[in-house]
Amino acid sequence: MKSFSVIQLLLAAAAAPVKAAASWKNVNIGGGGGFVPGIVFHPTAKGVAYARTDIGGLYRLNSDDSWTAVTDSITTDAKWGNWGIDAVALDPQDPNKVYAATGMYTNSWDPNNGAIIRSSDKGNTWSITELPFKVGGNMPGRGMGERLAVDPKNSKIIYFGARSGNGLYKSTDGGVTFSKVSSFTAVGDYIVDPTDANDYNNDKQGLAFVTFDSTSATINGATSRIFVGSATNTTSSVWVSNDAGATWSAVAGQPGTYFPHKCKLQPTEKALYLTYSDGTGPYDGTAGGVYRYDITNGTWKNITPVSGSDLYYGFGGLGLDMQKPGTLVVASLNSWWPDAQIFRSTDSGATWSPIWDWAGYPDMNWYYGLTSPNAPWVETGFISQDSKRLGWMIETLEINPLDSDHWLYATGLTVYGGHDLTKWDTVHNVSIQSLAVGIEEMAVLGLASAPGGSELLAAVGDDCGFTFKTSADLGTSPKTPWMNPIWASSVDVDYAGNKPANVVRIGSGSGSPQVAISSDGGASWNAHSGTDTSKTSGTVAISADADTIVWSSGNAGVLRSSNQGTFTAVASLPSGAVIASDKRNNTVFYAGSTTSTFYRSVDTGATFTSVSGALGSAKSVRDIVAHPTTAGELYVSTDVGVFRSTDFGASFSQLSGVSNTQSISLGVGSVAGKWNLYAFGTGANGNKLYATADNGASWIDVQGSQGFGAISANKVVGSGNVPGQVYVGTNGRGVLYAQVDVSGGSPPVTTTSSVVKTSSTAAPVTSTSSKATTTLVTSTVKTSSSVKITSTSSVKTSSSTTSAAAPTGTNLAQRWAQCGGIGYTGPTVCVAPFTCQKQNDWYSQCL
Known part of the structure; x- marks a missing residue:
């Protein structure tokens, strides 16, 4: 056997983690929301089970049918692949031990090799053994398995079937080290599309499963008979060793044509059951089969539930009832119309009964009841809207080995299951629910919190x-997703600063308009009539008074619509520009390019003018955030850090303390009148989420030990209503939020650092919002590398409460300053002749 060196990382309670500044928990969207390729029960310990997800990590089952995420702490920016779980295994002799193969991709997208993680306390702490190759938790074929298995007679022995032609690996020290099994030569050479230019479908699928025969003899302290499946649709896809892995051969008489997906041992029958499909999944499968292999006699039997024209799908999920030998359930991998199909047999596959059949087309007999009380949106948005009630991508279906009534199966949407499975054999009607409480596997693409x-x-x-109207709603799964229109994915959302009930969102689909608007805060929606069916994706910004939408689309450049009119091109901005609207001045929009140019518009996005050199040495703009209550104040995230402007982007100062920043946001601070700035970037504790209440004079690590995966894939939004509350939208773990205490001294004195010299060549343009009046002067901008930037633009703007010490109750509030709002404790009377005018419940201003 060929050995390789490993790197071990012990993440135990005895270690000294960075002290968390916050306690993070999930917003309860509920229902899972993503693909769960595998669920594994412990064979002898009651209630011990785990669910693996393709991009959201590993979850442990709780006694109340809920789940707990257990891999967050090891999914850092550098190790974001630990949320991709390609296999999971439990130690039959120790229910506290759990193992998983982690890694997201095997292609060039992912710079990291995979790992085998192990825990001896049910996932509370982990040790990590890095592998010399990649693992594909989100690659094709991820529903096969399980590729990882612990010898039932020797806890030190663990086998792992690798991808990419890397073969079979073995550990003899409980997962501390692994070595290649040189005697095993099958590699699973199937490639979905060798010509795939996107570098996703052009890799070898590798090995599909490892299954020990616990009924076989012991050789040198190890189980002698082991079966290994490979992603090969030939008569050599299933291999066996009868000498504890010393030698291997293809199992005689096995079926060809299809790829094996699941292989499970029924020890009392001394038989293997296997499901097959003509694709490796999880999206394909138009034919397949179910087979039983009698280990003693060495014979195969085709027990596929249907044949002929009724066989138009492959098979994935497979569950054996260990309490009742010969009883099993199997599921179609993908039956895209009219629904998934699940079959049950009580005689080892000789006969089957379906979970539904035709009552005379188009009517169906449903031998089940399906509800989703824990996640109502699953019912309103999906079950009631689609013929595929039972789901799709069913690669895992399990019967609790200690409870014949308890079963679970997972789809591309949720985890279903119930506690009366044996009623199938009597009244032929079972109760199915969405049982995914705690699984939050959504990829969050856009976030907003409207003051x-x-x-x-x-x-x-x-x-x-999804919309959560108040903070009190965060713990309750929504009754409905965004509908009318409902798309597969929404990729961005924004609100109007002066009219926060007005919201816009965009989608990434095609064939229908991908812009929707709401006038009730996202409770209900209407399709925007100003776009066609071809434009899609990107980011969106809506003006402060909600009359203009600027859309940086994914395929048609930057577009603009006024008063719900037709979207037209904004010629002055490059495709892919980062965009934002001023939240108080209706006529002002901001933009940035991937090549670091900053732009601003003073005519509601009709035209944009670049501000040369505004962002110093920055080479790309990642995010732009306008102050929610102060006109003209904005922050820009770049590859070198965060820049701040208080004059509508005419000049900028760079904040110190963090660099290479990604998503940024402002949120109501704990100190009255102050706003916290949140930034994903590089700071004192590495690549994490930081916050400042003093414009960068001091930063606090508010992420602590919570893992968010790759920081470049996340969205951060500070609450516009709840002091100190902040949200992180992750790429696979839903939305997490926390209450943070961000303290800091007085904000630093800012100085202009832009290298811009302006020469006014046009008459002032006065733009009037319903909430504020701001005079801007358009300029022809000239750059000079030898002079300090100054700006001659005439700008009147409200002063930010974070740029000066908070006022006291005995002072008069100056013009443009805050003078009221919920939680505000400063002066409420303005200097003459100005009066305190309410902007919203949280903010009043001297105007």
């Missing part, structure tokens, strides 16, 4: 999006 409006708007992949 005086909806507390949280979350645009997500695959499940469209």
